[in-house]
Amino acid sequence: MHFLSFIKDSLAAATKGNKNFHLWMGVLSLFMMIGFYAYTVQLDEGLITTGMNDHISWGLYISNFTFLVGLAAAAVMLVMPAYVLHDVDFSKAVLIGEGLAVSALIMCLCFVTVDMGGPQNLWHMMPIVGIFNWPQSMLTWDVIVLNGYLAINVCIPAYILYSKYCGREPNKKIYVPLMYLSVFWAVGIHLVTAFLLAGLPARPFWNSSLLGPRFLASAFAGGPAFMILALGVIRKCTTYDIPAKTFNKMAMIITVAAQINLLMLGSELFKEFYTPTHHSLSAQYLFFGLHGHNALVPWIWTGISLNILATITLTFHKLRRNPVFLYPACLLLFLGIWIEKGMGLIVPGFIPSPLGEIVEYSPSWVELCVTVGIWSLGLFIFTLLVRVAIAVEQGNLRNPQT
Amino acid sequence: MKKFNFRSFFGFESSATNELNYLKNKAEKSSDSCGGNCSCEDPKDENAIDTGALNKTVNRREALKFIRNTATAGAALASSSFSFGKEEKAERAGIKMDEYFKSNYRLMTDKEREASIERLERLSEIDHGVRPEIKGTKAQPNTLYGYAFNISKCQGYGDCIEACVEENNQDRKTNMQYIRMFEMENGHLDLEEGKADYTHMVPAEGHFYLGTQCFQCANPPCTTVCPVQATWQEPDGIVVIDYDWCVGCRYCEAACPYWARRFNWNEPEVPAKEINKEQHYLGNRLRTKGTMEKCTFCISRTREGLQPACAEACPTGARTFGNILDPDSELNYILKNKKVFRLKEDLGTEPKFWYYMD
Numbered sequence: 001m002h003f004l005s006f007i008k009d010s011l012a013a014a015t016k017g018n019k020n021f022h023l024w025m026g027v028l029s030l031f032m033m034i035g036f037y038a039y040t041v042q043l044d045e046g047l048i049t050t051g052m053n054d055h056i057s058w059g060l061y062i063s064n065f066t067f068l069v070g071l072a073a074a075a076v077m078l079v080m081p082a083y084v085l086h087d088v089d090f091s092k093a094v095l096i097g098e099g100l101a102v103s104a105l106i107m108c109l110c111f112v113t114v115d116m117g118g119p120q121n122l123w124h125m126m127p128i129v130g131i132f133n134w135p136q137s138m139l140t141w142d143v144i145v146l147n148g149y150l151a152i153n154v155c156i157p158a159y160i161l162y163s164k165y166c167g168r169e170p171n172k173k174i175y176v177p178l179m180y181l182s183v184f185w186a187v188g189i190h191l192v193t194a195f196l197l198a199g200l201p202a203r204p205f206w207n208s209s210l211l212g213p214r215f216l217a218s219a220f221a222g223g224p225a226f227m228i229l230a231l232g233v234i235r236k237c238t239t240y241d242i243p244a245k246t247f248n249k250m251a252m253i254i255t256v257a258a259q260i261n262l263l264m265l266g267s268e269l270f271k272e273f274y275t276p277t278h279h280s281l282s283a284q285y286l287f288f289g290l291h292g293h294n295a296l297v298p299w300i301w302t303g304i305s306l307n308i309l310a311t312i313t314l315t316f317h318k319l320r321r322n323p324v325f326l327y328p329a330c331l332l333l334f335l336g337i338w339i340e341k342g343m344g345l346i347v348p349g350f351i352p353s354p355l356g357e358i359v360e361y362s363p364s365w366v367e368l369c370v371t372v373g374i375w376s377l378g379l380f381i382f383t384l385l386v387r388v389a390i391a392v393e394q395g396n397l398r399n400p401q402t
Numbered sequence: 403m404k405k406f407n408f409r410s411f412f413g414f415e416s417s418a419t420n421e422l423n424y425l426k427n428k429a430e431k432s433s434d435s436c437g438g439n440c441s442c443e444d445p446k447d448e449n450a451i452d453t454g455a456l457n458k459t460v461n462r463r464e465a466l467k468f469i470r471n472t473a474t475a476g477a478a479l480a481s482s483s484f485s486f487g488k489e490e491k492a493e494r495a496g497i498k499m500d501e502y503f504k505s506n507y508r509l510m511t512d513k514e515r516e517a518s519i520e521r522l523e524r525l526s527e528i529d530h531g532v533r534p535e536i537k538g539t540k541a542q543p544n545t546l547y548g549y550a551f552n553i554s555k556c557q558g559y560g561d562c563i564e565a566c567v568e569e570n571n572q573d574r575k576t577n578m579q580y581i582r583m584f585e586m587e588n589g590h591l592d593l594e595e596g597k598a599d600y601t602h603m604v605p606a607e608g609h610f611y612l613g614t615q616c617f618q619c620a621n622p623p624c625t626t627v628c629p630v631q632a633t634w635q636e637p638d639g640i641v642v643i644d645y646d647w648c649v650g651c652r653y654c655e656a657a658c659p660y661w662a663r664r665f666n667w668n669e670p671e672v673p674a675k676e677i678n679k680e681q682h683y684l685g686n687r688l689r690t691k692g693t694m695e696k697c698t699f700c701i702s703r704t705r706e707g708l709q710p711a712c713a714e715a716c717p718t719g720a721r722t723f724g725n726i727l728d729p730d731s732e733l734n735y736i737l738k739n740k741k742v743f744r745l746k747e748d749l750g751t752e753p754k755f756w757y758y759m760d
Binding site: 045046047048052053054055057058112115116117118119120121122124125130131132133136137138139140143196199200201202203278281349350352353354355356357 | 502506509576582584592593594595596598614623626627628629630631632647648649650651652653655656657658659660661663664665666667668669691692693694749
């Protein structure tokens, strides 16, 4: 069986490495274990161990979930040019992009699961044995699109890598239709996640038609920004050569997406503050504080400053093409969007409460540890996937019988 | 003019509409066969109605049965090999297992419901030393509950809140309350300006009091968003939760424009001697951690013809509960003759809770 030896060889390729590699994986494992311990505390005592309450019923977990859906969707920005527009400059990065999508999706599913009050009851959601409130609940749509996207992004690279492992060219008739599907699906996962929030008239801060498009713009900036950082590390630490053209083109995509994102931010701010109504109270709380409560003000201004600074840097051709500026700009953009989609979107939606009460939120140690643990798990999986992909692409991983 | 409704336009009927259709069908069916209230109801027919309401096939039931049987066999094997020692412990484990694999309340047959109630009563006896009487009383025909609140009579004493907590067995540890009482300055009807955490003597000069709770919307956003249909609107208008089916995602809490839903962030605690033994499956029975709960217009009382605890406890007579469909009810008198208003009517949720003043 070629496939079994493919799995075996992949595992070997993914787990063998130098001292730095083992140190990196060791640190990630440590964080994962800490996160797991924190989750057992939460399971034992209930969600009371988090900083959430009836006023702010979604916190750090759902914030990260929302951000990571964007990160997963961003793979499309590599897939589309490479396979739909036949742009060869992306071909070396596309499998890594899909690896990122897989790890981001696994993190998403983990974040949703740890946020559940009754994770043991999740079988109630399974079709046939449970009840799926489809098509009414946007959450069921989200379950479908997330798992579907995960399946697509596991299948395509697995097929391509396996074909190469067996020494034959992958059949375009098989994977190209799936690639097309994944392009639409990627837009779908982030739009559905946005609609999950935008469909609630009880929360005017989210109840905006711009939320979906803005989610996409920020995802297409933040996701490829992370990819550039990851490719930078790969370029430095391995012999896998990624052409400068790939970086330049990706940086261009990031720049345009970040500019559009800022434009939409401006239009949101105009709507909230030119003629402020009661529906602007959450925005007022977020940007300037409300009745002396201002826990999120430093967060959002940091996030926006990072966004603006990064976007300006990327806008100048000279700076964008210079790695000295490109990498920091990507890091800042990534952090800026993480804040904007997390503390800057989910939490203020709950403040003030629908009855006008103001209760502030800050995550507990349990939430922080679980969050770090899940991020470590994601990076752990990403590292493994990337190593296999590179080994196959470089020809180091081949079936000896073929 | 009828409002445009996106969901029904695209064929996404709300669960309330589904429920109504199903009830209509049920009424027609029963009147066709033998004129309704009789004991000759075919149990198979009951199944068909239940599954029809949720558009499910029998496959689901068979699959569930298979899982349950396998798991129960596994548990029995485990308990025989480990020997729990105490009989009660083993019994509790068995009950827990059966409860874990039971179906959504609306999909259960009457027999399954009875069995579950029996188990829940026993479980409470083992865990809390109190054996409650859990009822499964169904909605009465020709009944649609509504509530009126007189803001000129309410003095903000908060007796309603206390009575509600006691009646509904709410968690004492986190001080969970369904009713929120806002002290509002005269001249303002903006909840933003109201204070819910007042501790001074009431009534305060120049203020009035406005109590909120679940308004049992006719078009509830909370039931639409639930991913597992653990919450729905009953035919008498009460929005209920199947606590054992809830997965604890809190999407309904985010969707409620009146902040009427509460989550059990920890294992709820009610001192044994304070447990209200008169319980309803969909109402005040003891909850566990990680599930949602809410005001059910005291379903355990009102379906037995009593007043909700809050209305009964109010010393000023500010609270009126009744049947909207009964033309002689006091509630209907108020709705017809007083100047009534509702909160956030612009959202189209159609609360069945009206405010008025004398």
